[in-house]
Amino acid sequence: MANLNNSGEREQWGSKIGFILAAAGSAVGLGNLWKFPYMAGKNGGGAFVLVYFIILFLVGFTLMLAEIVLGRYTQLNAIGAYRKIGKKWAFVGALGVLAGFLILSFYSVVGGWVIAYLVKTLTGALNVTDAEVLGNMFGKLISGTTEPIFYHALFMVATFLIVLGGIGGGIEKSSKILMPGLFVMIIVLAIRSMTLPGAVEGIKYLLVPDFSKINIDVVLDALGQVFFSLSLGMGCMITYGSYLSKDSNIPESAVTIPLIDTGVALLAGLAVLPAVFAFGFEPSAGPGLIFITFPAVFAQMPFGTLFEIMFFILVLFAALSSSISLLEVCVAYVVDEWKMNRKVATVSLAFVIFLLGIPASLSFGPWAHITLLPGKGFFDTFDFISSNILLPLGGLLLCIVVGWIWGTDNAIKEATNEGQLEFKFAPFWAFLVKYVGPVAIGIVFIRSLLG
Numbered sequence: 418m419a420n421l422n423n424s425g426e427r428e429q430w431g432s433k434i435g436f437i438l439a440a441a442g443s444a445v446g447l448g449n450l451w452k453f454p455y456m457a458g459k460n461g462g463g464a465f466v467l468v469y470f471i472i473l474f475l476v477g478f479t480l481m482l483a484e485i486v487l488g489r490y491t492q493l494n495a496i497g498a499y500r501k502i503g504k505k506w507a508f509v510g511a512l513g514v515l516a517g518f519l520i521l522s523f524y525s526v527v528g529g530w531v532i533a534y535l536v537k538t539l540t541g542a543l544n545v546t547d548a549e550v551l552g553n554m555f556g557k558l559i560s561g562t563t564e565p566i567f568y569h570a571l572f573m574v575a576t577f578l579i580v581l582g583g584i585g586g587g588i589e590k591s592s593k594i595l596m597p598g599l600f601v602m603i604i605v606l607a608i609r610s611m612t613l614p615g616a617v618e619g620i621k622y623l624l625v626p627d628f629s630k631i632n633i634d635v636v637l638d639a640l641g642q643v644f645f646s647l648s649l650g651m652g653c654m655i656t657y658g659s660y661l662s663k664d665s666n667i668p669e670s671a672v673t674i675p676l677i678d679t680g681v682a683l684l685a686g687l688a689v690l691p692a693v694f695a696f697g698f699e700p701s702a703g704p705g706l707i708f709i710t711f712p713a714v715f716a717q718m719p720f721g722t723l724f725e726i727m728f729f730i731l732v733l734f735a736a737l738s739s740s741i742s743l744l745e746v747c748v749a750y751v752v753d754e755w756k757m758n759r760k761v762a763t764v765s766l767a768f769v770i771f772l773l774g775i776p777a778s779l780s781f782g783p784w785a786h787i788t789l790l791p792g793k794g795f796f797d798t799f800d801f802i803s804s805n806i807l808l809p810l811g812g813l814l815l816c817i818v819v820g821w822i823w824g825t826d827n828a829i830k831e832a833t834n835e836g837q838l839e840f841k842f843a844p845f846w847a848f849l850v851k852y853v854g855p856v857a858i859g860i861v862f863i864r865s866l867l868g
């Protein structure tokens with residue numbers, strides 16, 4: 418078995434706060450700092466944020482609880498957990514592993530960009546306020562061949578080294594320093610950004626919904642983003658939940674983790690979008706948004722370079738605390754089901770994922786002309802298939818398995834530690850899992866398939 422300690426028992430989180438921080442570490446990552454601001458920028462700002470919030474309340478909290486409960490009950494990896502509920506549901510876990518595989522391949526490419534920017538900051542190359550210069554610099558990095566692939570490789574190596582070290586001390590300890598640090602940093606940035614001249618437009622853009630901007634594509638993007646950001650729909654929280662002790666407070670964690678994640682995403686939006694308007698960038702600029710706007714903001718601050726170094730280090734740590742959870746889902750599966758040695762599994766999976774990331778990286782440069790889905794190259798296709806299809810599909814099937822196969826009564830019994838904990842919203846939660854989740858996800862899917 419994969420995750421046993423020296424005395425042959427399954428490893429467990431060291432403390433209650435340790436689990437929350439590790440799970441929040443998985444949730445808080447490039448999804449908040451890099452993807453959320455540009456998805457909001459691309460999808461009409463406030464309109465996207467409004468839809469995001471509705472989906473967060475209807476399915477985000479609900480599925481967070483469902484995954485953690487399923488993991489703690491079964492004490493197994495994603496596939497094993499589904500199989501324990503019913504043999505024929507094991508494929509749901511397998512879909513999750515596939516999603517993790519795909520996500521990590523492009524996630525690591527972006528993680529590589531973060532390392533590259535950290536290096537640029539250290540060498541002073543980023544001390545520029547000119548929007549055009551910063552834009553070109555980013556364009557040059559991502560459209561290259563060896564440079565971005567080299568950094569992508571570095572990020573993958575860092576990821577597998579942590580995973581090789583195991584679950585215990587490493588992840589938990591680093592999260593305790595990292596998460597508060599990131600929080601402080603992002604607040605400082607949001608304040609600086611919001612006090613730039615002309616920033617008000619950006620705040621309005623992010624917070625005032627323009628209902629005419631809402632269409633089915635915006636809704637599908639928001640749905641995918643909720644899953645991506647909360648690390649839901651692929652068994653990640655099942656896996657992390659499986660290391661919880663039986664006296665942990667799941668209902669409380671299932672509220673805290675999404676709140677932390679959403680707080681960081683909103684702060685990131687408030688740090689990026691006002692600066693976008695203040696410096697005259699395009700909010701719909703896409704994946705480059707933070708790499709172009711943040712350096713511009715830092716260049717306008719006293720001790721900017723110092724803050725910038727700290728910031729990219731924190732982004733890198735946030736990205737790593739997520740990428741390790743992605744790799745861990747795949748590793749736990751291969752070790753449990755294929756009986757592969759854990760070290761061999763970790764290194765070979767990381768290598769295959771690295772290879773898969775190469776076309777994703779090249780799709781910003783030499784392979785930009787190759788499209789897999791209409792208008793989407795490798796990177797965008799991997800992102801779309803995993804975030805907008807596999808994760809919501811995994812969430813839909815999770816609702817069915819927990820709500821109807823295992824049953825909400827059993828799930829609530831587990832969530833309340835056999836009735837010892839208070840869980841006021843239990844009946845409401847049951848209603849959300851059984852009906853609202855499947856119907857809402859199903860409708861978005863069918864509508865978006867019909868175009």
Ligand code: PHE
Binds near residue numbers: 447645
């Ligand atoms: N939630 C992470 C982020 O926001 C990404 C992630 C997705 C991690 C799925 C694990 C599983 O960056």
Ligand code: NA
Binds near residue numbers: 444647678
């Ligand atoms: Na996130």
